[in-house]
Amino acid sequence: MNSKHVIDLPKKIVIGDDVIGDIPEILKELNLWGRAYVLTGPNVKKLVGEKVADILQGEEAEIEVGVVRTPMISEIEGLVDPIRKFKPRAIIAVGGGKVIDAAKYISRVTGSPFISVPTAASHDGVASPFASVRGTGRVTSVKASPPIAIVADIRVIASAPRRLLLAGAGDLIGKFTAVLDWRLAHKLKGEYYGDYAASLALLSAKHVINFSEVIARGGSEAVRIVMEGLTSASVAMCIAGSTRPASGSEHLFSHALDKVANYPALHGEQVAVGTIMMAYLHGKNWKKIRSIVKRLGLPSTAKELGVRDEDIIEALTIAHTIRPERYTILGESGLTREAAEELARVTGVIG
Ligand SMILES: [Zn+2]
Numbered sequence: 001m002n003s004k005h006v007i008d009l010p011k012k013i014v015i016g017d018d019v020i021g022d023i024p025e026i027l028k029e030l031n032l033w034g035r036a037y038v039l040t041g042p043n044v045k046k047l048v049g050e051k052v053a054d055i056l057q058g059e060e061a062e063i064e065v066g067v068v069r070t071p072m073i074s075e076i077e078g079l080v081d082p083i084r085k086f087k088p089r090a091i092i093a094v095g096g097g098k099v100i101d102a103a104k105y106i107s108r109v110t111g112s113p114f115i116s117v118p119t120a121a122s123h124d125g126v127a128s129p130f131a132s133v134r135g136t137g138r139v140t141s142v143k144a145s146p147p148i149a150i151v152a153d154i155r156v157i158a159s160a161p162r163r164l165l166l167a168g169a170g171d172l173i174g175k176f177t178a179v180l181d182w183r184l185a186h187k188l189k190g191e192y193y194g195d196y197a198a199s200l201a202l203l204s205a206k207h208v209i210n211f212s213e214v215i216a217r218g219g220s221e222a223v224r225i226v227m228e229g230l231t232s233a234s235v236a237m238c239i240a241g242s243t244r245p246a247s248g249s250e251h252l253f254s255h256a257l258d259k260v261a262n263y264p265a266l267h268g269e270q271v272a273v274g275t276i277m278m279a280y281l282h283g284k285n286w287k288k289i290r291s292i293v294k295r296l297g298l299p300s301t302a303k304e305l306g307v308r309d310e311d312i313i314e315a316l317t318i319a320h321t322i323r324p325e326r327y328t329i330l331g332e333s334g335l336t337r338e339a340a341e342e343l344a345r346v347t348g349v350i351g
Contacts, residue, residue, distance in 0.1 A: 005241065006241070007239055008129060008145075008146050008238055009146065009235065009238050009239075010116075010127060010146055010148060010150050010235075010238075011030060011148055011149055012026060012029070012148075012149040012150070013127075013149070013150045013152075013231055014026065014150070014152070015150075015224065015227055015231070016152075016153070017153070018153060019151055019154075020051065020052055020153045022151065023056065023092065023115070023117070023151060024055065024059040024061065026149055027061075027089070027115070030090075030148060032089040032090040032113060032148070033089065034061065034089045035062045035063070035086065035087065035088045036056050036061050036062070036063050036088055036089065036090050036091075036092050037064050037065075037083055037088035037090070037091045037092070038052055038053050038056070038063055038064070038066070038091075038092045038094060039065075039066050039067075039068060039079070039091055039092065039093045039094070039095075039099055039102060039103050039106070039114075040052075040066070040067060040068070040093075040094045040095050040099055041068055041096065041098060041099045042067055042069055044094060044095045044099070044119050045065070047119070048094050048095075048119050048156055049065065049067075049094045049095070050065075052117065056092070064082075064088070066079055066083070068099050070098070071097075071098045071102070071134045072133070072134050072135040073105075073133045073134065073136050076102045079102070080106055080109055083106055083110055083112065084110050088112050090112060090115055090148070091103050091106065091107055091115070092114070092115050092117060093114050093115065093116055093147075094117040095117075095118075095119055096119055096120045096122060096160075096164070097120075097122060097123055100116050100118060100125060100126055100147075101125055101131040101133055102131075102133070103116070103147075104125075104129070104130075104131040104144035104145055104146075105142070105144050107144065107145040107147075108143075108145040113145070114145065114147050114148065115147055115149045115151060116147035116149070116151070117151045117152075117153070118150075118152055118157065118227075119156055119157060119160060120157060120161075120164040120165070120168075121152075121157050121223055121226045121227045121230055122160075122164040122167045122168045122171075122266060122268060123167065123168060123171045123268050124168075124171050124172070124237075124246055125141075126152075126230055126231070126234065127146065127147055127230065127231050127234030127235070128146065128234040128237040128243070129143065129145060129237060129238055130143060130237065130243050131144035132267075141243060146234070146238050152231070154223050154224055157223045158219065158220045158223045162218050163266065164266070165215070165218065165222060165223060165226055166215070166268070166269075166296055167266040167267065167298075168227075169212075169215050169296055170266075170268035170272030170275075170293070171233075171267060172204050172205050172208045172229045172230065173208055173272055173275050173292065173293065174205070174247070174250040174251060174268075174271040174272065174274065174275045175201040175204055175205035175233060175246055176202070176205045176275060176279060176284070176289065177248050177249055177250045177274075177275050177279055177329075178244070178245060178246055178248035178250065178251065179198045179201055179202050179245060179248070180248065180282045180284070181248030181249050181327070181328040181329055182198060183198070184327070184328065184329060185244075185328070191327065194239065194240050194245075197236045197239040197240035197244075197245045198245050200232055200233075200236040200245070201233050201236040203232060204228075204229035204232040204233045207225065207228070207232075208226070208292075208296075209292055211225045212292050212295050212296055213295070215296060216295055216296050216297055233245070233246045234246075244326075248278070248329075249274070249328035249329050249330050250271050250274030250275040250277075251271060251274065252274075252320065252323060252326070252328060252330065253270070253273075253274035253277065253278070253315055253316060253319045254267060255319075255322045255323075256314075256315035256316070256318050256319040256321075256322050257270050257305075257307065257311065257312070257315040259315070259318070259322070260307075260311050260314045260315045261307045261308075261315075264305060264306050264311070265299065265306055265307075268298075269299050269305060272293045272296075272300070273293075273301075273305060273312075273349055275289055276289050276290045276347050276349065277316070277344065278328075278329060280347050281329045281343065282329055290347065300349070301348065301350070301351070302344070302349055303351070309351065312340075312344050312350055313340045313341050313344060316340035316344065317334060317335055317336070317340045319334065319335075320332065320334035320335075
């Protein structure tokens with residue numbers, strides 16, 4: 001039996017007000033100073049991307065700036081050659097999930113390390129070694145590089161729309177059922193299970209519950225709590241070497257809904273609704289989860305997600321096919337239409 005287990009972790013995690021100013025120093029400490037490729041998004045470029053570029057230029061780094069417009073693999077692939085030619089010591093990914101996912105992917109392909117500078121706390125992809133890219137023929141994530149450092153500027157993230165922060169909290173609530181599914185797969189299928197990674201992921205979900213009132217109020221304290229939770233969940237994935245501690249049946253439901261209704265709402269919002277339903281299947285206190293989801297101001301119904309009842313039922317019946325090797329409470333054959341409808345109705349997701 002192969003007992004080797006390799007853990008790749010970020011070397012530095014900096015969370016605080018105005019920490020984007022520390023990027024030059026962080027690059028120097030990591031011995032990556034010199035040539036930096038700033039990867040950003042079309043909107044965030046004006047808000048933060050240019051500021052980061054200015055800070056680097058002020059310290060006389062040689063920089064190039066690239067923009068990611070869509071999460072499509074075809075567009076991301078197009079950035080690989082220019083970045084290879086430029087040979088950056090580091091890629092600085094300044095943006096939301098789309099930009100950071102692109103950087104993770106490009107980092108793995110080109111071998112240039114990247115620093116994650118999230119401008120929103122909307123999901124745990126900000127620091128995990130897995131990237132969600134579209135157009136690959138699958139809706140789940142692909143293995144990529146974890147960031148060498150994470151620079152989470154609270155002031156920057158606090159100025160992002162509140163909906164994004166709440167979605168981040170929703171993604172964290174999902175760790176409840178993700179960990180239950182992982183334990184189930186361990187017991188029934190003999191799958192590797194790491195208690196430490198599982199505990200860490202679970203802690204980030206409990207953190208959201210304990211601080212749900214603070215998060216609902218918003219502001220910098222809320223950002224700090226969600227950002228720390230998302231970072232812990234990412235680290236849990238690095239430790240486990242898979243997305244298992246952070247992604248179970250609630251994520252399969254969200255991915256299925258993306259397929260059925262073409263990405264109708266934010267990832268974390270869909271995951272939150274999925275968690276309510278999967279907690280019911282696990283026989284856990286789904287009512288408590290639903291009340292927290294509501295208290296946070298996250299959607300808890302089909303209507304609030306902006307989909308039809310039928311889309312929810314359809315997503316529930318196909319969720320188990322999204323990633324067949326990932327065993328969850330949905331089992332190998334999934335839910336029948338009747339069971340799916342009953343589940344969505346009992347939990348109040350459909351009317
Ligand atoms: Zn997620």
